Amino acid sequence: MLLNKNFYVGIDLGGTSIKLGIIDQSGNIIAQQESPTPSQRYEETLDLFVEMINKTGIPLREIISIGIGVPGFVDIEKGFIDILVNVGWENANLKEDLEAKINIPVFVNNDANLAAYGEVWQGAAKGAKNVICVTIGTGIGSGIVIDGNIYHGNNGMAGEIGHLPINPISGHLCNCGKIGCLETEASATAIVNYAIEVIKRGKKTIIPENPTTKDIFIAAKNGDEIANEAINNAAYNLGLALAQISHALAPDIIVIGGGVSKAGEQILAPIKDYFQQFSLEKLNKQTKIVLAKLENNAGIMGAAYYAMVKVKQ
Amino acid sequence: MLLNKNFYVGIDLGGTSIKLGIIDQSGNIIAQQESPTPSQRYEETLDLFVEMINKTGIPLREIISIGIGVPGFVDIEKGFIDILVNVGWENANLKEDLEAKINIPVFVNNDANLAAYGEVWQGAAKGAKNVICVTIGTGIGSGIVIDGNIYHGNNGMAGEIGHLPINPISGHLCNCGKIGCLETEASATAIVNYAIEVIKRGKKTIIPENPTTKDIFIAAKNGDEIANEAINNAAYNLGLALAQISHALAPDIIVIGGGVSKAGEQILAPIKDYFQQFSLEKLNKQTKIVLAKLENNAGIMGAAYYAMVKVKQ
Numbered sequence: 001m002l003l004n005k006n007f008y009v010g011i012d013l014g015g016t017s018i019k020l021g022i023i024d025q026s027g028n029i030i031a032q033q034e035s036p037t038p039s040q041r042y043e044e045t046l047d048l049f050v051e052m053i054n055k056t057g058i059p060l061r062e063i064i065s066i067g068i069g070v071p072g073f074v075d076i077e078k079g080f081i082d083i084l085v086n087v088g089w090e091n092a093n094l095k096e097d098l099e100a101k102i103n104i105p106v107f108v109n110n111d112a113n114l115a116a117y118g119e120v121w122q123g124a125a126k127g128a129k130n131v132i133c134v135t136i137g138t139g140i141g142s143g144i145v146i147d148g149n150i151y152h153g154n155n156g157m158a159g160e161i162g163h164l165p166i167n168p169i170s171g172h173l174c175n176c177g178k179i180g181c182l183e184t185e186a187s188a189t190a191i192v193n194y195a196i197e198v199i200k201r202g203k204k205t206i207i208p209e210n211p212t213t214k215d216i217f218i219a220a221k222n223g224d225e226i227a228n229e230a231i232n233n234a235a236y237n238l239g240l241a242l243a244q245i246s247h248a249l250a251p252d253i254i255v256i257g258g259g260v261s262k263a264g265e266q267i268l269a270p271i272k273d274y275f276q277q278f279s280l281e282k283l284n285k286q287t288k289i290v291l292a293k294l295e296n297n298a299g300i301m302g303a304a305y306y307a308m309v310k311v312k313q
Numbered sequence: 314m315l316l317n318k319n320f321y322v323g324i325d326l327g328g329t330s331i332k333l334g335i336i337d338q339s340g341n342i343i344a345q346q347e348s349p350t351p352s353q354r355y356e357e358t359l360d361l362f363v364e365m366i367n368k369t370g371i372p373l374r375e376i377i378s379i380g381i382g383v384p385g386f387v388d389i390e391k392g393f394i395d396i397l398v399n400v401g402w403e404n405a406n407l408k409e410d411l412e413a414k415i416n417i418p419v420f421v422n423n424d425a426n427l428a429a430y431g432e433v434w435q436g437a438a439k440g441a442k443n444v445i446c447v448t449i450g451t452g453i454g455s456g457i458v459i460d461g462n463i464y465h466g467n468n469g470m471a472g473e474i475g476h477l478p479i480n481p482i483s484g485h486l487c488n489c490g491k492i493g494c495l496e497t498e499a500s501a502t503a504i505v506n507y508a509i510e511v512i513k514r515g516k517k518t519i520i521p522e523n524p525t526t527k528d529i530f531i532a533a534k535n536g537d538e539i540a541n542e543a544i545n546n547a548a549y550n551l552g553l554a555l556a557q558i559s560h561a562l563a564p565d566i567i568v569i570g571g572g573v574s575k576a577g578e579q580i581l582a583p584i585k586d587y588f589q590q591f592s593l594e595k596l597n598k599q600t601k602i603v604l605a606k607l608e609n610n611a612g613i614m615g616a617a618y619y620a621m622v623k624v625k626q
Contacts, residue, residue: 153563250466
């Protein structure tokens with residue numbers, strides 16, 4: 001009897017939650033699971049992966065391979081992880097350990113890379129060859145796809161644009177110890193901090209105390225000057241940084257994702273304006289800048305696609 | 314009788330001169346020719362290519378393929394060139410026309426790309442996978458090699474880092490119409506202009522009137538403050554721009570070539586210092602920044618290698 005294996009598993013391991021999808025080769029999500037991430041309990045987390053698959057009702061024998069995106073650096077050949085600060089793992093032999101448990105091929109990569117891969121497979125950059133996929137949330141990260149493949153760079157350091165020096169003279173101090181990294185000037189955190197700083201100087205505003213990024217986008221829509229300044233400042237730094245990168249990489253398309261991208265045109269339009277201002281005309285005309293499409297599913301989609309591509313190699 | 318074809322021709326077409334080399338598959342230059350570029354005379358230039366090959370004494374039947382680097386954008390599939398401002402060509406069907414004349418496969422690419430390819434094949438980046446090769450002369454250009462292959466980007470626009478917006482607020486006006494492009498802030502021209510500007514303000518200096526870049530490097534060696542400032546300013550902008558690009562690309566190695574690189578450590582050392590200042594520690598530690606090795610031969614070497622790789626595809 002011939003068993004037809006039909007599905008790939010995509011797992012998106014985050015600091016607070018694990019997302020898991022059973023996905024077919026056409027990119028349809030057959031089933032989904034979500035669960036809080038057990039902190040600092042590696043073995044338990046592997047068991048949870050298996051449990052989450054079982055909960056979908058899809059039998060293990062139907063699964064061809066498993067892809068996992070993790071928030072940190074991965075030795076992608078070995079599927080080995082030195083350290084995952086947000087999850088509390090150290091020296092984790094993830095590929096080997098999960099394969100031993102489940103007897104299905106496992107492939108591990110960085111979560112930003114796999115989110116980019118997901119957008120290229122089924123999302124906003126579908127079919128594009130050269131893509132930068134920027135995630136703007138608490139921090140800023142990116143995944144780069146070149147010629148349809150995830151580009152890792154030397155030691156997997158490609159796409160670390162959160163630390164691109166955008167304002168190294170008069171910017172803010174970053175966790176990394178440098179001044180004016182892109183994520184200190186343009187992340188969700190940066191937008192909130194910018195507003196708080198200006199409010200402290202006594203300017204009038206409708207932004208509430210201890211604001212979220214969402215509060216600031218709402219205030220901006222209602223004409224609040226400080227809120228608009230805070231958003232404009234982030235967009236300026238993003239547009240400039242993306243122009244700088246694009247004069248080297250000349251991507252087909254830049255995808256803007258992450259929490260801040262939920263503001264839609266309110267953040268996209270000024271990023272595009274600044275990108276245009278700072279780019280050669282030819283480059284600006286040919287570079288599409290768009291919002292991410294898969295949102296919370298980019299990670300599982302990219303992980304499943306990675307599992308599909310790698311198992312065929 | 315079996316004819317053994319042994320050689321590749323590499324041609325470096327510049328605005329002022331044509332360099333041509335007969336090169337074997339191990340990268341040995343068997344013979345070389347140089348000739349002034351006939352301006353705006355396309356047909357004559359093609360005949361000159363053939364004449365230059367003949368002058369080397371190597372019979373055409375020994376030549377497997379020909380690579381040509383040109384100073385502008387190329388449709389690399391067709392070997393077609395819209396316009397070469399420096400050479401005075403328009404709508405040139407270079408591949409087709411030269412192949413018709415000589416009956417040997419011809420492959421055309423951009424000169425900066427091929428110089429980078431040369432350095433990866435036989436020069437300062439020998440054997441490296443991911444490389445940025447920057448040429449600092451009158452302007453600034455670069456060639457990018459990813460996974461051992463020339464990276465072209467969308468419409469061949471990759472590597473246009475001369476127009477990377479490095480100082481878009483308080484920089485100089487560029488020919489492209491924008492403010493503070495890297496080449497207005499860090500090219501040979503920029504170094505000279507910086508010195509002239511400061512001298513005009515009446516500062517004491519040993520830099521001669523109407524200085525060349527070389528004059529400025531000599532004055533700097535002799536302790537001249539303005540000269541050192543001019544060089545430091547260029548190195549600052551180069552170090553910062555390379556750090557910005559590298560947070561996206563994470564290359565193994567950055568090669569610094571072009572006229573300004575002849576100053577050796579005098580320009581390399583401060584570029585490295587600023588790169589370090591503006592980079593994540595891990596990125597800085599793993600990214601080598603070195604001087605180009607092939608100098609004037611990078612173009613012919615890369616063109617010959619390109620001819621070799623393409624003819625095998």
